[in-house]
Amino acid sequence: EPEVTQTPSHQVTQMGQEVILRCVPISNHLYFYWYRQILGQKVEFLVSFYNNEISEKSEIFDDQFSVERPDGSNFTLKIRSTKLEDSAMYFCATGLASYEQYFGPGTRLTVT
Amino acid sequence: AQTVTQSQPEMSVQEAETVTLSCTYDTSESDYYLFWYKQPPSRQMILVIRQEAYKQQNATENRFSVNFQKAAKSFSLKISDSQLGDAAMYFCAYRSATGNQFYFGTGTSLTVIP
Numbered sequence: 001e002p003e004v005t006q007t008p009s010h011q012v013t014q015m016g017q018e019v020i021l022r023c024v025p026i027s028n029h030l031y032f033y034w035y036r037q038i039l040g041q042k043v044e045f046l047v048s049f050y051n052n053e054i055s056e057k058s059e060i061f062d063d064q065f066s067v068e069r070p071d072g073s074n075f076t077l078k079i080r081s082t083k084l085e086d087s088a089m090y091f092c093a094t095g096l097a098s099y100e101q102y103f104g105p106g107t108r109l110t111v112t
Numbered sequence: 113a114q115t116v117t118q119s120q121p122e123m124s125v126q127e128a129e130t131v132t133l134s135c136t137y138d139t140s141e142s143d144y145y146l147f148w149y150k151q152p153p154s155r156q157m158i159l160v161i162r163q164e165a166y167k168q169q170n171a172t173e174n175r176f177s178v179n180f181q182k183a184a185k186s187f188s189l190k191i192s193d194s195q196l197g198d199a200a201m202y203f204c205a206y207r208s209a210t211g212n213q214f215y216f217g218t219g220t221s222l223t224v225i226p
Binding site: 031033035041042043044045048050055056058089091093098099100101102103104105106 | 145149154155156157158159162164203205207209211212213214215216217218219
């Protein structure tokens with residue numbers, strides 16, 4: 001069964017550094033999302049992406065964040081200048097229809 | 113913004129027994145979707161079941177079923193014949209029919225006792 005994959009599984013970075021988290025969606029999916037989950041807290045929506053543009057974003061998704069799908073397959077989340085509070089699990093989700101989301105295994109981001 | 117409330121931070125159930133996890137939500141919309149996701153220790157979120165608000169019939173998926181009470185804005189998950197592999201964090205989620213964002217509850221940690 002096809003799955004959403006994410007790389008890396010764990011990323012450690014220093015405060016102020018840029019990180020790029022990568023997601024490979026299920027091949028025919030059209031809707032793409034990023035969520036984050038700070039340890040022990042609930043899953044929070046960051047952004048949704050459809051037809052090569054952002055369709056919705058949350059207050060968390062400020063100018064430090066960006067998303068793109070540069071090669072038509074990978075879906076990336078970039079954090080330009082990481083802060084300690086960006087430490088979290090980042091989940092990518094994709095769907096063929098807008099009402100479904102299949103999650104990847106997540107990338108654990110640790111900012112030191 | 114819509115809110116999703118899971119009032120049971122932890123639940124436990126004996127293997128082979130039935131357990132019900134509670135979820136309530138707040139919305140002014142009439143058309144939306146509700147979901148239960150399971151997050152095992154491996155941390156990957158897995159869709160358990162989905163309910164469309166316009167459907168009166170409660171969704172079922174094998175041992176998993178929901179009790180959807182639209183007027184009460186309640187969406188509970190029943191797990192029958194609980195198995196050790198059901199142990200996980202369970203999240204209730206809401207999505208408007210017109211929006212893209214999923215709103216998640218804080219989760220219920222389910223322990224299955226052998």
